[in-house]
Amino acid sequence: MVSIISAIIVLGILIFVHELGHFIFAKLFGVGVEKFSLGFGPKLIGKKVGETEYLISAFPLGGYVKMVGEGAEGELSEEDKARSFAEKSPLKRIGIVVAGPGFNLIFAWIVFIAIFMIGVPSVTSKIGEVVKDKPAAKAGIMANDIITGVNGKAVSRWDEMAAEISAGKGAPLVVEVKRGEVIKTFRVTPETRTGKNLLGETVTTPVIGVVASGETVIDTYPAGEALQRGTVQTGNVIRLTVVSLVKIVERAVPLDTIGGPIMIAKMAGQQAEAGGVSFLAFMALLSINLGVLNLLPIPILDGGHLIFYLWELIFRKPVSMRAREIAQQVGLALLIGLMVLAFYNDIARYIVGQG
Template sequence: MSTFLGSVWWMIVSLGVLVTFHEFGHYWVARRNGVKVLRFSIGFGRPLWSRRGRDGTEYVIAALPLGGYVKMLDEREGDVDPAEASQAFNRQSVWRRIAIVAAGPLANLLLCIALLWAMFVIGRPDFLPVLGQVQGIAAEAGLARGDTVLAVGERATPTWSEAAIALTTAAMDRGDLDVRVRTPEGDEATRTLRLASLPADMDERRAVRAIGLVPRSHLLPAIVGSVREDSAAWGVLADGDRITAIDGSPVDSFDAIGPLVQALGEQGGAGMVEVQRDGERLALELTPTLAEVEGRAPFWALGITPDTAQAPTPDALLRHGPLAALPAAVAETGRLASDSLGMIRRLLTGRASAENVSGPITIARYANASANLGAAWFLSFLALLSLSLAIINLLPIPILDGGHLLYYLIELVKGSPLGERAMVAGQYVGLAMLAGLMGLAFYNDILQLVR
């Protein structure tokens, strides 16, 4: 399956699952409270499939799979048979209406816990948080190659994914950050990162690199995958060569080749490149050539690419037994919720870039990528998306669940419902806010594709 088709398919699967649970939350609580549900729709637009249940509800799968809705009997939306008036949503007490509206986000929250439980039971493969390259701010703090990151701040980091998320979040705040590590010698130590010195124009999605850290798992072995024709290495190096040294400096990963080639090119003349080929050790003479690529300054190059088939394989497994997985899932849900709310706060205060707002294109890409990594990673992605859906729906924006809850809280305070004009005005404001948010999300999505 192509990347495009895979992305579309897994986005439809993801949104279908999450929206179904969300709307089922509304439906189930409405029915428990005696409210008649007219339609339960997954998707919008023209129905592709529909069936009427014995309870009178029309169940629909519609053409546009970007949401869904539950339509309840309501006297504000049309004439209601007097015999069914007691089943109308607007006739229910304010507390029952609050329960029905809050049930959707609550269903997504419970689904998040269930998905994380399943993820922990299956076991999510990952990489140990061992540092491969250390430069810049990280080197100044005393971090070194081979250190294992045990905790970032107060957050334990059993895998590199946890460490990367914690470091990225802290980089946005640009404060001092304590990192607890275990050195290659087995000693534990605490290093303090001075994140205030990060550049103001830092790309937050590459914050870990900006700090100066590259994990061991991201370093490819220094094995030649291909040699570009008519390049400096053409006819000298061969596919499968393992480069061990350049001009006397040892090479232990493909990333180390670039800086050594630059130094060799700047000093001028030829240098010796040591390689292992078919069990033999060879010393070959090479002279880097100056390469020009649009969008970057000229640089010295050999004309080789890495062998990506030799990429490191996961060496850690995030897994718990069925009983231990439940508290772990609840704790992880709390951590993800804290991270999500923190990101919203940073966006509102300007401490995080608006480029962090993503739309359906990015969701589709991540859905496909996580599905290709295996069931555990896809469950983890679904859990985060489910939690995000719950949080977004609870924002006090009219037309979202949070906006309706705000209306009902105002009704509790003033003792009577808001006037129709005020509610209509709120709906227009909500539509404008939602349209602006969606526009920003689509803009960021397209910008990422262009980049």
């Protein structure tokens, strides 16, 4: 039940943010909005305010903003034509289309900034285990030592220590540790370890053979530093999302890693139980995924519409209706195929896998 409620909250917020982007820019550019719906399909509840009917619909895996002229039968009045989406310039239509995914990315950026201001858990540089016969053990480093410096650079967090070891590129290191109240210095020559990263790529990393104790502290940051860190984190996640999509197409990342609604619900529940910061981080991550995926040049997604309007902007004429219909059918088939794959993976992972 926690997973279902958490998933509804996450998806509801992210869909609202996405559609709000389309809605605000439509209004900004003088386009009338007839419907603003969270969800697809039959209306559950709705209220009309001004010209716009605000709805919650039966199927929560998406939403839509219906603008004046879309799906209209017969001729539009001159007034409606002036306020219709189709009559706006290509640049304005591009702005309205991009606003949805753009709002998802901006929302994630704001959430990441908030997370750094609230406080993020960080693993300290205290050693929990020294692996036998590895460089650290041979140098004399012991469990419960706290690494305070690498090559003269002060460290207090595990990721800082790991980054300094990696930056050394396998060259001998001067490692400073605190043992009780005593500061000791060791010369350690890392060994290399070859393995797979998250994207399935083979990477070689210098290591010294120590395991974190798991001790954590909460790091909070002032607004300026939180802004900087939130911006970097948002950029990193966007880049990782794009690279992951490329790797999936190249089949470097297996197709069975793609997840659907059950996976989202499962992860949302786990992050909610882990605490508010984890839940916010998951929501920001999912918001970036939603934003990037919607910008893919696939007809029926925002990115597909963007291609049509860019074509019109460059060549001064719209894509023919026949070409758009074919492209929409291909896009719909691709989207349905992706959804089927995601559901199949979810069933295999969470239902059959538990059976």
